[in-house]
Every structure is written in structure tokens, then in C-alpha cells.
Amino acid sequence: xxxLVESGxxxxxPGGSLRLSCAASGFTFRSxxxxxxxxxxxxxxxxxxYINNSGRTIFYADSVKGRFTASRDNAKNxxxxxxxxxxxxxxxxYFCARDLRADGTYGDAFDIWGQGTMVxxx
Amino acid sequence: xSALTQPASVSGSPGQSITISCxxxxxxxxxxxxxxxxxxxxxxxxxxxxxxxxxxxxGVSDRFSGSKSGNTASLTISGLQAEDEADYFCSSYTGSTSxxxxxxGTKLTVL
Numbered sequence: 001x002x003x004l005v006e007s008g009x010x011x012x013x014p015g016g017s018l019r020l021s022c023a024a025s026g027f028t029f030r031s032x033x034x035x036x037x038x039x040x041x042x043x044x045x046x047x048x049x050y051i052n053n054s055g056r057t058i059f060y061a062d063s064v065k066g067r068f069t070a071s072r073d074n075a076k077n078x079x080x081x082x083x084x085x086x087x088x089x090x091x092x093x094y095f096c097a098r099d100l101r102a103d104g105t106y107g108d109a110f111d112i113w114g115q116g117t118m119v120x121x122x
Numbered sequence: 123x124s125a126l127t128q129p130a131s132v133s134g135s136p137g138q139s140i141t142i143s144c145x146x147x148x149x150x151x152x153x154x155x156x157x158x159x160x161x162x163x164x165x166x167x168x169x170x171x172x173x174x175x176x177x178x179x180x181g182v183s184d185r186f187s188g189s190k191s192g193n194t195a196s197l198t199i200s201g202l203q204a205e206d207e208a209d210y211f212c213s214s215y216t217g218s219t220s221x222x223x224x225x226x227g228t229k230l231t232v233l
Contacts, residue, residue: 035222037224044125044211044224044225044226044227045160045168045211045213045224045227046224047213047220047221047222047223047224050221050222059219059220059221060219060220061220062220095167095168097168100170100173100179105156106215106221107154107156107214107215107216107217107221107222108156108173108215109156109158109170109173109174109213110158110160110168110170111170111173111179113167113168113169114167115166115167116167
């Protein structure tokens, strides 16, 4: 079964740090571009970051640029999001999501999502 | 990059058709055919329903269809069913390093 499972969320004080993980299974992780998307309580979706299959090309939303760092370990089938200088407004459920096509298409749809992990900054 | 504009809510009766609009700009929807639609039930992860404006992933009912005109994309659901009640989000490629922008979401109520 194709699956993404996030972990690492929790309660952190403003200014603190947290590292999220996303474990992939059921597909050839090293072939796919990956993304982080978040959803504040009762709000819409916000794209945060894209990382290509090799991990060498990474893009960020302006809201997290300079504070969040995405990375991946293809040997461990894992995606990561290092979050520093956390703010109250970063409180959200954080999802990892797979690009639909394993061809480096920018702006691709997200066909596989994890269940999300909650981050509370307070 | 500003969020795409969706109506906050739409409603319809079982069997009817509804359309949800998603308005962007000439920098996103108006230029690129990378418009996607996602369905999200409460407490669940989003599910891809439409990609590349009009395409349905395998397993998605053909009651769901997408279109685009100018800077506005639309999702149409025909033959409404109770299980269609959910939040729907559109997204588009932006052509910038802020790759993807989402709409604010539309709550669909099946009366």
C-alpha cells in the first residue's frame, strides 16, 4: 500500500524548533518529488515547500523561507521539515504530499497525502 | 502570492449538480494548466479529485469534472450524493518559486 506517515509534531514555545518526519512506503520514494503543506485549525491549505527527487532543488513559500528547511533521505525513504523560529501563526496540521508524476513537473498535483501531524506553537 | 478565491459555501440537493469556482490571476490559472481540485472530509487528509484542469485520477467518480476559462477554474459535481459533502480546495501552479497556491476552500453541503 502506498503510504505516507508524518511524525514529530507537538507543543512548542514561540521561538522554538521542531523537526517533522514523513516516512514513505509502497512506492519508489527516490523517484518522486515531495511537498509539505499545512492547514491551520479551521482554515485552508497552504503549500510550504517542494523538494525534488534528489533533494538538490528546494522551493519554499515566502511565509516560511529562512525559517524552515526541507530535506530528504532517499536511503531511509524519509522526508523532513526542520522548523526554526516558530511563531504562534505556525500552529497547524502539517501534511507531506507526493507529486502525482515522477518527472520533475513544477506545480504538479499531489496524489498521496499523509494523515498529518499537529504542531502547536504556544 | 495571494490565495485563489473560492466561494465559502455552496449547497445542493441529492441528484442535482453544483459548480465551485476558483478565481486566480493571469500569473497562475490564466497561464498554466496545472489546476487541481482536492476533497477533504473533516479530520481527514485531502484527496486529489482533478488534476491538469480536467483530468480525473483513477478511482475518482466521473461525476466530478473540471474546466477553466480565463483566470477562473471550476469544479462541477453532478448527481450530488450525501458522501460528496466535504470541503473542496483548488490549487494552481504560480510559475514562481512559490510554486503552488491554494484557494481558501469551499464547504459543500448536500441538503
